[in-house]
Amino acid sequence: MNRTKLKSLLKDYSYSDYKSLHDKYRAWLTPEKVEPSTYFPCHKGEIAVFEFRCNEEISFNNEQRNNDLLVLVEIADGANAIRDYFFDVTCDPKSKVSGIAHTSAQIYRGNVGAHRGDANRPCIRSDYGFGTWYNRTDSAGNVQDLNPSDEFTAVPGHIGINIHNANGNYNSSLGCTMFDSEGAYQKIFRSIITACRNKANIMVALIDAPDFCDITGIKEDAEEKEADNANT
Numbered sequence: 001m002n003r004t005k006l007k008s009l010l011k012d013y014s015y016s017d018y019k020s021l022h023d024k025y026r027a028w029l030t031p032e033k034v035e036p037s038t039y040f041p042c043h044k045g046e047i048a049v050f051e052f053r054c055n056e057e058i059s060f061n062n063e064q065r066n067n068d069l070l071v072l073v074e075i076a077d078g079a080n081a082i083r084d085y086f087f088d089v090t091c092d093p094k095s096k097v098s099g100i101a102h103t104s105a106q107i108y109r110g111n112v113g114a115h116r117g118d119a120n121r122p123c124i125r126s127d128y129g130f131g132t133w134y135n136r137t138d139s140a141g142n143v144q145d146l147n148p149s150d151e152f153t154a155v156p157g158h159i160g161i162n163i164h165n166a167n168g169n170y171n172s173s174l175g176c177t178m179f180d181s182e183g184a185y186q187k188i189f190r191s192i193i194t195a196c197r198n199k200a201n202i203m204v205a206l207i208d209a210p211d212f213c214d215i216t217g218i219k220e221d222a223e224e225k226e227a228d229n230a231n232t
Contacts, residue, residue, distance in 0.1 A: 033106040045197035059092040066180040088180040101175035104133040110202040115164040123164035
């Protein structure tokens with residue numbers, strides 16, 4: 001499913017719809033790729049993040065730049081009132097460098113912090129608690145390890161995949177999620193994450209968009225699926 005169709009489906013989502021997506025995805029994933037201490041927000045001022053990767057899991061943005069979707073869900077005035085914000089992003093690295101990281105589909109616990117220690121670049125960090133599942137590729141783009149469980153750890157110094165702004169860079173070189181628009185990051189995303197109530201426990205769900213129909217039970221006929229694949 002491509003980003004345009006995903007946006008069309010999600011724009012009318014209510015709190016219960018997002019909560020249902022979270023619950024279904026949590027049950028659909030293999031248990032080890034769900035951080036057990038995460039929860040879906042229910043109090044005013046709390047947020048949740050859904051990322052939809054609109055290409056194959058191992059990608060270098062060489063087909064279409066920044067073709068992924070990030071949805072930030074903010075609880076407004078109780079569990080039935082939300083504001084959701086849509087951002088064009090990339091979840092993938094750009095370089096075929098030995099050891100480059102590709103974040104795997106998962107639910108992890110994010111926290112608000114400074115990207116690379118820069119207080120002017122607040123981000124949502126994944127290097128908290130149990131860490132982040134990911135794959136690594138070599139200089140030819142081949143996967144080195146499909147199941148790096150030894151890196152899924154709370155030991156200090158483990159991998160940190162952040163959600164942050166591009167800051168003038170062309171694209172991510174490490175596998176972090178980066179915004180296509182600096183303005184959208186500065187004017188909307190930054191202000192919301194720095195004011196949210198659940199800074200130490202933000203549910204972040206990275207979903208491979210091709211799996212969305214399977215997770216939600218939506219039926220997509222063969223003709224639509226073929227068109228989605230052609231436009232991804």
